[in-house]
Amino acid sequence: MKREVMTANKAVAEAVKLAKPQVIPVYPITPQTTISEYLAQFVADEEIDAKYIKVESEHSAISAAVGASGAGVRVFTATSSQGLMLMHEIIFAAAGMRTPIVLADANRAISAPLNIWNDQQDSISQRDAGWLQIYVENAQEALDTTLMAFKISENPKVLLPSMVCLDGFILTHTVEPVEVPEQEKVDEFLPPYKPDHSFLDPNEPMSIGTLADPDYYLEARHAMSVAMRESLDVIEDTCKEFADIFGREYGLIDPYKTEDAEIIFVAMGSMCSTLRVMVDELREKGEKVGLLKIRAYRPFPVEAIDEAVKNCDKLAVLDKNISFGIGGALFADVKAKIHKDAYGFIVGLGGRDITPEAIMEVYEKTKNPEQEVTWIGLKEE
Amino acid sequence: MEIPKEELLAPGHRGCAGCGASIAVRLALKALGKNTVAISATGCLEVMTTPYPETAWEIPWIHVAFENAGAVASGVEAALRIQGKDDVNVIAFGGDGGTVDIGLQSLSGAMERGHNLTYICYDNEAYMNTGIQRSGATPYGATTTTSPKGKDSFGEEKPKKNMPMIMAAHGIPYVATASIAYPEDFMKKVKKAAEIDGPAYIHLNQPCTTGWGYDSSKTIEMGRLAVETGSWILYEIENGEFNITYRPTERKPVAEYLKPQKRFRHLDDEHIEKIQEFVDNECAELGL
Structure with missing residues (x-):
């Protein structure tokens, strides 16, 4: 374990590195930008073995994330404010398609008037999409919650994406001491993502993202509602497991x-x-x-x-x-x-x-x- | 050319009789084979082939939304490659609306980033899934529900957006035009697109019985007339080198293509002459 002074954005990036996602489609936006930069550098330095997709918009960031998750790999993306607004349509699709994507949202106000500073209007505006939303208080919690988010989302009882919400500037650009866990322990806590279904495998073809008429849509949405309810226990269990390994305790509240x-x-x-x-x-x-x-x-x-x-x-x-x-x-x-x-x-x-x-x-x-x-x-x- | 008998788009889907889009997919998948993952934009193709719990796709298939097939395909491609699945073909299908209009940005990004995938625009020249509204690919003079002929209107007032050349301007290794009515030419291009390392774009002319207004038995005939009159020119641009891949022995007057279609039936001789002029100019420019 190393203890370092860093911003919450760096803490999130460190967590992502430890979680080993295989595809990272991101688009920079204040105050999330340094997350995209740290991750780009990690990939450039081969510290993460991932495809970093330099998308042309947040809409494409989340779209590529859904495509990659559909192809069966662990996926991370991050955004803020207007970027999350641009993602809005696909934020719903990501949940409906049950892709366990983790997204860090650097909480920032929504235009108009244009404002780059912090509030939580952006993530709150996505609350009905079917994503888990966890709000963090400091850089350590940002790191720990990002790690836990992958495990919670990928739990077969949940299979819903997670949004880790960290306050713009107040957390994203403020340095604090953070304990960065050892890779070995993280590997124990968060093994590689292995989806239950084949996903976009030519040996086991399946269609995902189909049309559901009135005979099926209601059930599909209900299944999400059940998963969201089940996620309460999964979050608590995951927090306990995290505490056992890393010694830091968290919960729903x-x-x-x-x-x-x-x-x-x-x-x-x-x-x-x-x-x-x-x-x-x-x-x-x-x-x-x-x-x-x-x-x-x-x-x-x-x-x-x-x-x-x-x-x-x-x-x-x-x-x-x-x-x-x-x-x-x-x-x-x-x-x-x-x-x-x-x-x-x-x-x-x-x-x-x-x-x-x-x-x-x-x-x-x-x-x-x-x-x-x-x-x-x-x-x- | 040997054309495999195996169908990777199963029959029994909900396409109209004479649907050109299903012909497009059948031919493309015959060219590519089973080791392929497909991505669809929202549109006719997606709706008619995957009404849950049915699917016509015999290969893995994903759909997310209307305007993001390029980005979804990027994510799929990245995920397959990082898993070492380098030999899997990635092919995206978008209609003209999902490609030249609402999906242009997403596609542009995918092409510019150099993903190893093929994008096929099946162009039926309007939003057919929602009932024949004009798109940026609707040709001059066509009447649609949002570019209707009327007292002061002859239908669509602008010629179609030149999408293949917009794609070519991205400097990608392979761009081609094709027609479902010339299956060998189309399939050769699909194969080439898949074999080339990097992004490839094929703009496919696809007659639509419902939207164009002709008998459902005439889909191929309509596709051939488009090409034989020079209204749709078959070419490819391989690593910057332009080649016409099919030359009609004698170019037919464009009226022979326009007159059998309900969408052009209101046009008077003056408009038809103007369209002939457009076609002549385009043919001269491309050397047909």
């Missing part, structure tokens, strides 16, 4: 001081680090507060959340996205599935800093609520 909390912050991604500090500060002042970090957004871990928040009075849900007309997407899901008094807060869109003051405001407005959904940090006028 990550609760912090929630047991006796009266108010619990619910959030995803890098802002959880700030929230954890604020929980400690508030606790020092005698406030009973906790943090529930959601790692798996899809599948949405209702039971795990229920258990973690069972003793609290109120939830303060922070969203770095907006579903216009209802509020944050995570807030809407929490309201729909978790039977607690919940308040939604729109924070950090387009890279606006989520400061301790902003979090204090969230806390106050949850204690003394004025409305269901509040935008935090709006300038006057």
